Amino acid sequence: MASDVVLVIGGGPAGLEAARGAADLGAKVVLVEERDHLGGTPVFERYAALTHGFQDAEEVMNRLAQEVTTHPNVQVKLSTRVVGCTGSKGDFHVTLTKVSDGASETVHAGAIIVATGFQHFDPGRETQVYGYYEYPDVITLADAEAMLKARKFVRPSTGLPPERVCFIQCVGSRDRQIGNEYCSKVCCGIASKQAIEIRQQVPNCKVYIFYIDMRMYGYWENEIYWPAQEQYKVNYIKGIATEIIQKGDKLLVRGEDTTLGRPMEVLMDMVILSVGMEPSKGTREVARILGLKQNKYGFIEVPHEGVDPVATSVPGIFVAGAAAGPKDLDDSMSMAGAAAMKAVAAIRRAIAVASGG
């Protein structure tokens, strides 16, 4: 029997937007989120301003969550995990359990939207390079977001504002040895955005960005990169770092200045690793439970990407956001809209077929 329910897995930006979209189109939506709050990684990791747009991440996410939780067609299940799934397009039976007490229930859904997102690359996997687990003043983009959001951008080792900070791009991305050959798409923009925020919050701090190539998409170029360089005097230097090691109370960053063709060794107060995206644990787990094909990196495969960017290998199951690979917020939201439309269309068609229409 066909169900008119759209199950959305994941309460981050893509999940919320998919739920809102499907609900607005008149479908009944069940939104499942493993954490005890909505808003996904931007809220959980305490992002500061959104990359591109510079609005407050928490405010934007809360507004979106508010619309979803108050929507009459949406039922939100927090602290809930997906543990099993049977059935097929139009007629899925998905088992959920409560994280707290293990109580389980089944949702009957006509279509599923997976929006389980990404996690930041763990710089410890790239050993002997960046010393994230050795030096407190080596932090990641996510750590920096939280500090900038708290408006307390200081050296963790001293609690004092830094005088020289650098970003190192492509940490965990574009690296055959790590196994992540892909570009994580957003880190160049985020680093530049954070560089601006650092210059705003700590005006005396010099900021450097060591990069292979600055991958700025569309308006990120003129909205983020150029102002960072031209207005905020962020120094961009081609060549990323090979290793970071403590020297006195500073960090010695060693790389090559590639346009100069000489090794460089410069002292920094803080180093921010521009860590890329990997599929979240939830993405990998849900893909396994739902039987979705994953690509070699663990992201959910989209067989007809380009012309059908939200379809997975299983009919009736759609994907939105970074669960399908590195995505920026704009892409995630657009995908979520498309997935909502596709999911609602799928259940209507299934119901029509079931009712012999």
Place this chain on the structure above:
Amino acid sequence: MPKPGLDKVDKILEKDVAILEGMDISGHWNRMFEQRVVWDYSTEILERITSLSGGESLGWCYQCGKCVPVCPVDMVGDYGPRKIYRKVQLGIDLFHDPDLWLCTTCMNCLRVCPKEVNMIEIMPAAREVAVQDGNVPPELQKVFENTAKYGNPMGESPRKRAEWVKEAGVPVTILPMTPRPVDVLWYVGSYPSYHPRGKDAARAMARVFYALGVDYAILGHEEKEDGDSIRLAGEKGLFEMLAESNIRTFQKYSFNRIVVTGPHEYNAFKNLYPQYGGAFEILHYTQFLAPMLPQLQKMFVKELPYTVTFHDPCYLGRHNGEYDAPRKLLQAIPGIRLVEMPRCRENGYCCGGGGGGMWLDGFSRDFIRERLSDRRVKEAVEVGAEILAVCCPYEVSRFEDSVKATGNEGKLLVRDIIELIDEAMGSPKTR
């Protein structure tokens, strides 16, 4: 030990005689090298330059490298607009670096720069700081002093500015001597007034104007160097003094428009003098003559059966967008076959004379492999030209030197367009 690699190290430490604990480790036995490492990125110099009025855009460079293949100096040396940014980013003091004086402000980098890093403004701004600090290459200092004292970079007597007139063969009105309203004020310029080959062009111009019946006059000893190249070389104060003086002089007389011999004057009068209260209608002589071609053509009496190539002056072409007027004139001259060099019009190669380069040949010799004008002359020879036609007074002397330096004497002649016109009109002074 053999010596491989010694030409690849920055600095060698080696004590000729060293005996330690009874061991003789003289010479290569104690040889060591210094590291070739970038230790710091000091932003001080970059901040200093970008805080100058005109210097802001240096900080915009994102190292795309589009400027490198079009920079005329980069082609013959280690200088390049992109590299300037890198040097400064490395904390190298541009104010004391030879690179400060190598840019000819030819504007080809700005033409292609996606971020509009404007060397035409950055360089004069940075040079101005150097000049204020008294840090000027000696030959340029001499030019500044000459110009300040005498109103011309050569340090010639101002009284002799109109001496060339005596051999023009036609009457020339000198306004201070016979003031009267005229249609055209011809601003002759320093090189056509004093340089032997410049004077040739000046006389040719006088004859052509005379033949055309142009109602014109010159300023004689009241004319002073326009100052544009002085400004670009960093002596803005001197430029302002010259501008004020020239404007005062212009305002003393009644005329409809100013015709200039040179592109640098054209640029100064057209684009800068208005800021100092002197807005006039300005025409480069090629622009003045081109519309008169029907009249001119009737006067051509001699065929000039030569293959001619034309060198676009940076300050007429790229800086002011005029590429056609000189070509129209050349093509109208009977017998001339105009061929283009690969680098022409918007991508024309610089003769090396702009932005103060005219007076820095001695200085830049140590930093470039080949003079820009030498390279340009070779390009002209390569396209099979017998005559290299020019219309900037800097160029005749530069290129004639280069013709000699590159061993092309007898193969290539350098002529101002006005000289060719004059010759085609049957001037008594022939080649």
Place this chain on the structure above:
Amino acid sequence: MALHAPPKLERYADIPYEEKERLFQEVKADPRFPDYLYGCYECGICVAACPSARFYDFSPRKIAQTLAREDVELFFYQLNEDVWNCSQCFSCNRCPRGNSPGGLITIMREVAVRNGLRSAKEALEGYSRVIYKIMATGTQVSPDMIQADAFPDWGPVAKETADNLELWRKALPPETMHTTSTAWEVSEQTLTELYLIWHMTGVMDMIKEVDEGLHMILLDVMEELLEERGYALAE
């Protein structure tokens, strides 16, 4: 500080392009080549890790780029001048693209040696004694090679060891190490096997290309032992 020094390519202007191309193809044909070169995006990680780049105008990145871009002229320059600056520490193996510039240099050096390039001969001048030791004895730096006059920069200890060599070697508890002309004692059977390997893998031909004298001396030593042990050297 020069921002980039143009390579001194003109030094090799006399060598025909075809010859450069042939050597380039020989490098590319090595079976290890595809494992050592994927592509280069100029991140500079290899140079930062490179000891030679600290002192020499030498760059593993440029080696990888030159090969990837198939710049035959620059390749030939590097084949003659750069490869011998490499320290072969393989710090450059940290390449995020999976390249091994050090490995590429290994291949290039082998090609330089196999083709008897003058630069290879020059680079290996003074090194033949070591090659002789390894080929002939199976051990590399024997204690008798550290002679005071060749190592004054190592201080008085080099002289002291040389002076007391025989005695000090006897004062080593491991019995394999009492020798002075080899690092340790190697049985004749072991040596025989080693010589056979040299012959069967074409290593002797490579030696011949860079040092004919050494080649002859080695052949003498080897032939004697091999004949004694009943192996005839195939021609």
Place this chain on the structure above:
Amino acid sequence: MEYIVLCKLVPDLVEDLEVNSEGTDLDRQFLKLVLNEFDEHALEEALLLKEAHGGRVTVVAPEADGVDEVLYTALAKGADRVIKVTGLGEKLSNKRLAGALRNFLPSLGFDLVLTGVQAVDDLDGQVGMLLAGYLDIPHVGVVTGVEVEPERKVARVRKEYAGGLLGEFEVQLPVVLGIQAARQPPRYAPITKVRQAMKEGKIEAVEGRAPLGLQIQVRRLFKPEATGHAEILEGPPEEVARRIVAVLEERGLLR
């Protein structure tokens, strides 16, 4: 340290020099006056000394056409005080000038007086020597380098002798030095600084008082008669070489 630099304006050789109708002086109608080149070096040396040891540079020049501009330029270059000596008239002998200076320089107070070794208009080189004589202090001329030790109140000066010899002297301050060349070429005064000096700087005027003594009379000023001329050989190198040989043979210079 107090440095006094004596400056004098001389005819600019850029303009053709014409002799007046009486044949006793230059025709001054078109004459342009410029700072004597050696005096420029004296000023440079003083400025270098001030930069090294601190102190004050005072420039003193007799009034002449264009002297204001010269003094403002000195201010722009870094002089601290400029003084114009007035009332000495146009035809001023060195002796009168030295006499006038002697009368008021001591009131300024000084450690070193630097003056150009000579002026191109008279080639006498007398002012410094006369002044030192009047004041009974040491004088060294044809100096090409000066160092001072303010604590010991001495100066070490260098001069060049013919035959490539260099002499170095130590002399007690105060002293008068005749400078032939400063240690570096005279610096450039950017026009903005000169203009600023014109706006903000102050030229002090001092009435010169000097006894009229015996004067030297100019008998005749004239241009030398040309005694020969150069011939420029033109043509291909071989041809030029042939003609050089022919000329040399002609003159009996070849054997």
Place this chain on the structure above:
Amino acid sequence: MSIHAKQAEGPLGKERVFKRDPDLPLSEDIRDLVFELEAEGEWIVQRVPEPYVEVPRKDGRAKKVPLQHTWHHKSCGQCGHIPGYSTAIFWLHRKLGLEYDDPKDQTSCTGWNYYASATSNAAAQAAVAVRNFAAAYVTGFFPLIHCGTSYGHYKEVREELVKHPELRAQVREIMAKLGKPLVMPEEIVHYSEWVYAVRHEIAARKVYDCREIVVTVHPACHYYKLVQGDAIYDPDIYGGQRTAVVTAVAKALGAQVKDYSTWFDCCGFGFRHILVQRDFTRSFAVNRKIETMLEEAKPDVVLTHDTGCVTTLDKSQFAAQVHNKKVGVPVMSEAQFAALAMGAHPYRVCQLHWHAADYRPLLEKMGIDWKEKWQEFEEDLERIRRGEKDYLTWEDVDAEIPARHFLQVS
């Protein structure tokens, strides 16, 4: 100066201890391929003999390190001028009562020559390696490799043999001619991994207090940069972010390990350079390593685990004094240092008189009376000189070992 994992608390109180995500797929394990080839009858895989210790690898897997029945692949660089390097390794085995073989049927891996001169090729290098493996195999003892380069090079050879069937075929043909089997050990094990594996047993037997000894560690490039996956990385050492060998041993002995900013740098050996371009080697060893260590850590001793590194860092110091460089710190292997701490004779066992930089202050700081020890050694030499003894023997040295006892594997 180094702040290690546990101190390194993240901003805003985030925990900063690296834990490998068990769900993440591991990269390919060459050992699986080695066994596959064995299953296909391509070669024989020599198993790590029991008892072995499992130690953590860089790639998150475990590596088997044999405790005894080891075939000691000596280093052709050590024996010539730092013979205490291998002697100390043997001594540690004897002291711990672990059986080993010091073979004569062994050649250099010839890697030094290969990397220095390239007068060799992949086939020759593979054949030499496999010949040595076969020589070990027939003794029943498992290869334990003394040299960092041999270790790295053999792993490189293993990769090439696995990847290139034609190379395997060529080597097989050569081995047939030599009458030897085609053998590949299950693990390629460096001696420093063995020292790491027995570090606690060593520490339990130390007789000198090392707490005041400041140590800097130089890891050998060919140990952890050339074929990287199976070097030892221990979560307790540098937070698992750098190789743990050597450092773990020094720490177990109670010494103060200090960090310095050129830790990851090579020593400057350069293969060819150490012999014919020592200007470069000296520049690198002194400017990049010794001087930096002295400025930042003031070590009493530099410990490393490769013969080339010991040589380079030790011998390069002398001539640099001419240029007023900061030098003057002894360099030795962690095996020599461990042996010293366990009471080994500084001359009979550790053979420190072959070293160039002054080691005596270190001995004094450890409480070892080097004058007395040198006197003893001089007497040994005198006996040999007089012909009373042919050689100094293990018996002479073992006499110092109180009693033979076998190691309890925990």
